[in-house]
Amino acid sequence: MTETSKTLGPRKVSGVPIARPGRTAGVQTYIPEIAKGLAITMKHFFHNTKEMVLGQRNDPVLEAVEEGINTISYPEQRRPYPTRFRGLHRLTHRDDGSPRCVACLCCSTACPAQCIHIEAGEYPEGDPKRGYERFPKRFVIDELRCIFCGFCVEACPCDAIRMDTGMHAAPYDSRDQFIFERDLLMTFPGRDGSHATANPRHEPGESGHPGIDRAHGH
Amino acid sequence: MPEVILNALPYVIKFGLLGFAVAMFAMNLAVVLTWVDRRQGSMIQDRVGPNRAVAWLPTPIAQGLALGPAVLLALGVLGYCFKHEVEGPALEQRGIVFSQLAVLLLWMTGAVISAKVKARGPRNSFDLWIQTLGEPRFIFFGGLVAHVLLFFASIGLRGTPAGVTFAKVTSGAGPALFALAAVFGAGYAAFVIRNEKRIGLRLAGLLHPAADGLKTLFKEDFIPPNADRFLFNLAPFISFFPALVVLACVPFADTLCFATVDGKIQIGQLAASVPRVGVCTEGALKLQVLDFNIGILYFFAVAGTGIVGAALAGWASDNKYSLLGGLRAASQMVSYEVTMGLTLIGMIMVYGTLQVDKMILWQQENTWGIFAQPLAFVLFFAAAVAESKRIPFDIPEGESEIVAGYFTEYAGMKFAMFFFAEYIAVVTSAALMAAVFLGGWSLPFVFRDGIHLTVGSTSVFDAALPHGAIVALGAVGFILKTIVLCWLQLVIRWTLPRFRYDQLMRLGWRKLLPASLANILFTGFVVMAIRTGGAAVEHGMGVLANLCNLLLALGGLGLLVWFAVFMCTPRKRKQLLATTSAQYAAEVGGTRTLRMGA
Numbered sequence A: 001m002t003e004t005s006k007t008l009g010p011r012k013v014s015g016v017p018i019a020r021p022g023r024t025a026g027v028q029t030y031i032p033e034i035a036k037g038l039a040i041t042m043k044h045f046f047h048n049t050k051e052m053v054l055g056q057r058n059d060p061v062l063e064a065v066e067e068g069i070n071t072i073s074y075p076e077q078r079r080p081y082p083t084r085f086r087g088l089h090r091l092t093h094r095d096d097g098s099p100r101c102v103a104c105l106c107c108s109t110a111c112p113a114q115c116i117h118i119e120a121g122e123y124p125e126g127d128p129k130r131g132y133e134r135f136p137k138r139f140v141i142d143e144l145r146c147i148f149c150g151f152c153v154e155a156c157p158c159d160a161i162r163m164d165t166g167m168h169a170a171p172y173d174s175r176d177q178f179i180f181e182r183d184l185l186m187t188f189p190g191r192d193g194s195h196a197t198a199n200p201r202h203e204p205g206e207s208g209h210p211g212i213d214r215a216h217g218h
Numbered sequence B: 001m002p003e004v005i006l007n008a009l010p011y012v013i014k015f016g017l018l019g020f021a022v023a024m025f026a027m028n029l030a031v032v033l034t035w036v037d038r039r040q041g042s043m044i045q046d047r048v049g050p051n052r053a054v055a056w057l058p059t060p061i062a063q064g065l066a067l068g069p070a071v072l073l074a075l076g077v078l079g080y081c082f083k084h085e086v087e088g089p090a091l092e093q094r095g096i097v098f099s100q101l102a103v104l105l106l107w108m109t110g111a112v113i114s115a116k117v118k119a120r121g122p123r124n125s126f127d128l129w130i131q132t133l134g135e136p137r138f139i140f141f142g143g144l145v146a147h148v149l150l151f152f153a154s155i156g157l158r159g160t161p162a163g164v165t166f167a168k169v170t171s172g173a174g175p176a177l178f179a180l181a182a183v184f185g186a187g188y189a190a191f192v193i194r195n196e197k198r199i200g201l202r203l204a205g206l207l208h209p210a211a212d213g214l215k216t217l218f219k220e221d222f223i224p225p226n227a228d229r230f231l232f233n234l235a236p237f238i239s240f241f242p243a244l245v246v247l248a249c250v251p252f253a254d255t256l257c258f259a260t261v262d263g264k265i266q267i268g269q270l271a272a273s274v275p276r277v278g279v280c281t282e283g284a285l286k287l288q289v290l291d292f293n294i295g296i297l298y299f300f301a302v303a304g305t306g307i308v309g310a311a312l313a314g315w316a317s318d319n320k321y322s323l324l325g326g327l328r329a330a331s332q333m334v335s336y337e338v339t340m341g342l343t344l345i346g347m348i349m350v351y352g353t354l355q356v357d358k359m360i361l362w363q364q365e366n367t368w369g370i371f372a373q374p375l376a377f378v379l380f381f382a383a384a385v386a387e388s389k390r391i392p393f394d395i396p397e398g399e400s401e402i403v404a405g406y407f408t409e410y411a412g413m414k415f416a417m418f419f420f421a422e423y424i425a426v427v428t429s430a431a432l433m434a435a436v437f438l439g440g441w442s443l444p445f446v447f448r449d450g451i452h453l454t455v456g457s458t459s460v461f462d463a464a465l466p467h468g469a470i471v472a473l474g475a476v477g478f479i480l481k482t483i484v485l486c487w488l489q490l491v492i493r494w495t496l497p498r499f500r501y502d503q504l505m506r507l508g509w510r511k512l513l514p515a516s517l518a519n520i521l522f523t524g525f526v527v528m529a530i531r532t533g534g535a536a537v538e539h540g541m542g543v544l545a546n547l548c549n550l551l552l553a554l555g556g557l558g559l560l561v562w563f564a565v566f567m568c569t570p571r572k573r574k575q576l577l578a579t580t581s582a583q584y585a586a587e588v589g590g591t592r593t594l595r596m597g598a
Helices: A002-007 A025-029 A031-053 A106-110 A151-155 A182-187 B002-043 B059-083 B088-120 B125-132 B136-156 B161-192 B207-217 B229-249 B296-304 B306-316 B320-351 B356-365 B374-387 B412-436 B467-495 B501-533 B535-568 B580-587
Strands: A116-121 A135-142 B055-058 B198-201 B253-261 B264-270 B284-287 B450-455 B458-464
Touching: A025 A031, A031 B002, A031 B467, A031 B535, A106 A116, A106 A151, A135 A182, B002 B207, B002 B229, B002 B412, B002 B467, B055 B059, B059 B088, B059 B161, B059 B198, B088 B125, B088 B136, B088 B161, B136 B161, B136 B535, B207 B412, B229 B296, B229 B306, B229 B412, B253 B467, B264 B467, B296 B306, B296 B320, B296 B412, B306 B320, B306 B412, B320 B356, B320 B374, B320 B501, B356 B412, B374 B412, B374 B467, B374 B501, B412 B467, B450 B535, B501 B535
Parallel strands: none
Antiparallel strands: A116 A135, B055 B198, B253 B264, B253 B284, B450 B458
């Protein structure tokens, strides 16, 4: 109780008192103070107009700490997103250009917004991948429904879905334009411009492949 | 009857044309001001401001717009110089003018191209060559050196045999080089854009006010149900009209003298030169719409009717905010008109005339009015800003208190007329102040027959100039002074906060009014002392006036030099690559010109 009562009421303020600015003759006559203010306005005016006219504006990202106009004129200029920005999804490619996705439905299961729809397809009879993995016949993401949490990327066992495009969805004018199909998702490259990932993938028969398929069993 | 009409025709043409020119000047400057106010008003806050308005042109039309005028200009210059062969001093003059013009155009074209190449990288062999010259500002420095060298060469060689050859060479090579530079610059622009699909015409964002003006024409013309329809519609016109016609009493340039051959006036040919004192008796054209003896009183008489427009708008709108705004506008404008008028009494005592053109002649012979009456200038400036109801005196509009004041209920073009009238009032008051306080079209040491730099009775420099050049120089000077004063009013608007209503009234009646009365008293004593002082005092005042002019000329030159240095000094900047965003931006060479990827 004593502790609480101590904190109530006006407390003693510690610190160095700063003298209030007095009313000098300059302040009272108003004119010198106006001149000072106008001088500051003119300084900004001349500097910014000059840089605008000569095309010497600050780079709004690289030189953002400097004085001057740091506006990003959006459609013409844009700030690159940071490395770990979760942007539009992309489906990574295998060496032959097919999707790495094996239609395991991990991502659509993990998705809290339920924006991923996958229809899995089986490889034809005789294909070495048949029975070992499937492929997505359809892979649809509703980018309007997506909350960009990144759980799908975490859940994917094949590094097949990534959000490292560094792009955001463009403002389309109807909802169906936000529904991205498999082929569209496969056209987006990563930040480095490639459609692959750094993680290796071993096809059946290659060295490093565990050699497990339906014929050999676990 | 037809004879009467025929006799009246020249006057109709003269007043019509002059009036049209003056009204166009005020309105165009007002349009530019609305843009400057928004655009630069953003830029002082480190923002870009409205600049998105764009008109898309097909590439061939854009190429034509670049090449057409340039080719016409080049052909005109060459044709003029080949058709009119001249001898002696005229040849020398032509050489000086055209060689300087050619150098100016050359370095300007070079600097622009060099800056473009620096921004987007070289694309052809010419770009590569211009890159070897270094930064764009080196081209500017080179041009400056060439200007100075040419000037001193033409002065130094004057009168010698080498001077004759120099005049011949410069009068031949100057126009040719000028034409070549014009065509080359435009041709380069046309060549660079040849592969573009379309070219955006932005005019630095100047299309924005034009788009806004067009928009207001198509907006709904709203009239409140219980408003007085007739007065409501009348008010914007009453506000707009006086703002437009007050400039009629302000001369734009010195009186134009046309040449006379056998007593007949030659329209289309100016007199070669005129004497320093006196006005030509025949063939004189005053560059002023109305020339009458009440002069500046007309300005106040007409400007005063603007109050009626604001008051009517406030009353006719059937809105309490509007009424309050109208009352405030009326009381404020009446209060400050008293100060404005009384301030000018001092000027009228000094000049001894009410006519603005005679005031300017006095300033040409002595010195600018601001040196004779500095206090009057400050008072008049404050009162003029208050008179145009702009920040910091925009209490009649006071957005934070009474919505938009007297034009709350107005929409569309009628609102635009009030808005526009305000900006035209800025232009007209600036023009009047330029004429009364800053010498109008007169420049220091520039007289009707040429430049005479004298201090006291010692002559330092004399040079005769043709009549047309003097008048043109004066007109440019007047427009520049008007623009500077307009700009000063805008800077004030961008800087100062609004006064409270009682502060406004106290400033008007208790500070500015007594100060202007004291100014009249003091001026009276000084004018009396000078008039009774005799020749010695008069001579002393003359020397003082010359010193003031010298100060002005040196100050102007200093400002020019400072401006050139300021424009050429690059700003030191530090790049900060702390974030991955910045690292990505640095990888692609900065965000300034990066095109959107997505």
